[in-house]
Amino acid sequence: MNTLLHRLLRHGISLVFANVFLEQIGAPIPALPTLIVAGALAARGRLQLLALLGAALLASVLADTVWFVVGRWKGHKVLRLLCRISLSPDSCVRQTESLYERRGALSLLFAKFIPGYSTVAPPLAGTMGTSLPSFLLWDGLGSLLWIGAGVTVGWLFRNTVVRALDYLETLGFWALVLLAAGLALVIVVKYLQRRRLLRLLELARITVYELRDLIARGDAPTIVDVRTQSRFQLGHIPGALRMTLEELDEKLADLPREKEVVLYCT
Amino acid sequence: MTRGFNRVRPLEGGFDAWVNAGHEVAGEETLVTVRRRER
Numbered sequence: 001m002n003t004l005l006h007r008l009l010r011h012g013i014s015l016v017f018a019n020v021f022l023e024q025i026g027a028p029i030p031a032l033p034t035l036i037v038a039g040a041l042a043a044r045g046r047l048q049l050l051a052l053l054g055a056a057l058l059a060s061v062l063a064d065t066v067w068f069v070v071g072r073w074k075g076h077k078v079l080r081l082l083c084r085i086s087l088s089p090d091s092c093v094r095q096t097e098s099l100y101e102r103r104g105a106l107s108l109l110f111a112k113f114i115p116g117y118s119t120v121a122p123p124l125a126g127t128m129g130t131s132l133p134s135f136l137l138w139d140g141l142g143s144l145l146w147i148g149a150g151v152t153v154g155w156l157f158r159n160t161v162v163r164a165l166d167y168l169e170t171l172g173f174w175a176l177v178l179l180a181a182g183l184a185l186v187i188v189v190k191y192l193q194r195r196r197l198l199r200l201l202e203l204a205r206i207t208v209y210e211l212r213d214l215i216a217r218g219d220a221p222t223i224v225d226v227r228t229q230s231r232f233q234l235g236h237i238p239g240a241l242r243m244t245l246e247e248l249d250e251k252l253a254d255l256p257r258e259k260e261v262v263l264y265c266t
Numbered sequence: 267m268t269r270g271f272n273r274v275r276p277l278e279g280g281f282d283a284w285v286n287a288g289h290e291v292a293g294e295e296t297l298v299t300v301r302r303r304e305r
Binding site: 205206207208209211212225227231232233234235236237238239240260261262263264265266 | 274275276277278279280281282283284285287289290291292293
């Protein structure tokens with residue numbers, strides 16, 4: 001048996017635990033490849049399946065509980081911070097709140113499969129007042145589904161995965177360099193994509209003062225409130241229409257095409 | 267961002283920024299505030 005595989009096997013469970021924990025706490029280190037490799041090794045009987053599932057589950061729920069507690073403690077502030085890091089703050093807060101309002105704690109069951117929602121769902125559960133037992137139940141089941149999916153893929157494609165590991169082994173030290181370079185590339189690409197998106201969004205925005213001036217000189221755009229119905233009823237910009245982004249195309253079809261549309265969220 | 271001929275722009279800072287700038291708000295919260303002032 002080769003050295004790389006030896007090391008993976010010796011520290012396999014700890015590596016899975018660390019990787020899953022780091023990803024769930026917010027580090028841009030994908031855990032799915034690790035779960036797939038671990039699944040393949042478990043299928044070959046080189047890692048204990050129950051220990052693997054237990055370690056990954058514990059790491060995931062532990063990291064999510066940290067965010068749950070922070071969400072309960074800091075409220076919406078932490079949600080905005082996370083959204084600013086991950087996506088557009090407007091769409092992120094609106095979509096996550098709306099999803100959580102519709103599905104409640106049940107949304108934690110599939111949260112890990114929705115890009116962006118995975119990081120935001122645990123603090124959102126804390127912010128929205130979900131009880132700790134309910135959070136632990138649904139987050140635990142959701143984590144198990146996500147971990148199970150990765151491990152199952154590895155289990156099914158065990159021969160291919162082990163062949164890839166063998167190939168890496170032939171590269172010796174350069175295999176580690178290759179893995180580190182791959183990880184660095186993922187982080188750089190993610191960072192650049194995020195920066196470009198934020199810059200685009202900032203360029204395209206309208207300030208409250210610009211909007212006020214447009215309204216004051218009788219040149220008001222169509223103002224659309226994309227928050228939840230309950231928030232709209234509590235207070236909204238005068239003249240705003242309440243609709244979801246999904247309804248936007250349909251409902252605005254009757255308006256003059258040259259008219260500008262201003263969207264706002266929380 | 268555009269859809270057809272409509273230019274679509276998000277409001278910077280969202281509803282919170284509008285309220286914090288002291289601009290007029292419609293809705294139940296406003297009605298409650300006005301009623302309280304009237305009393």
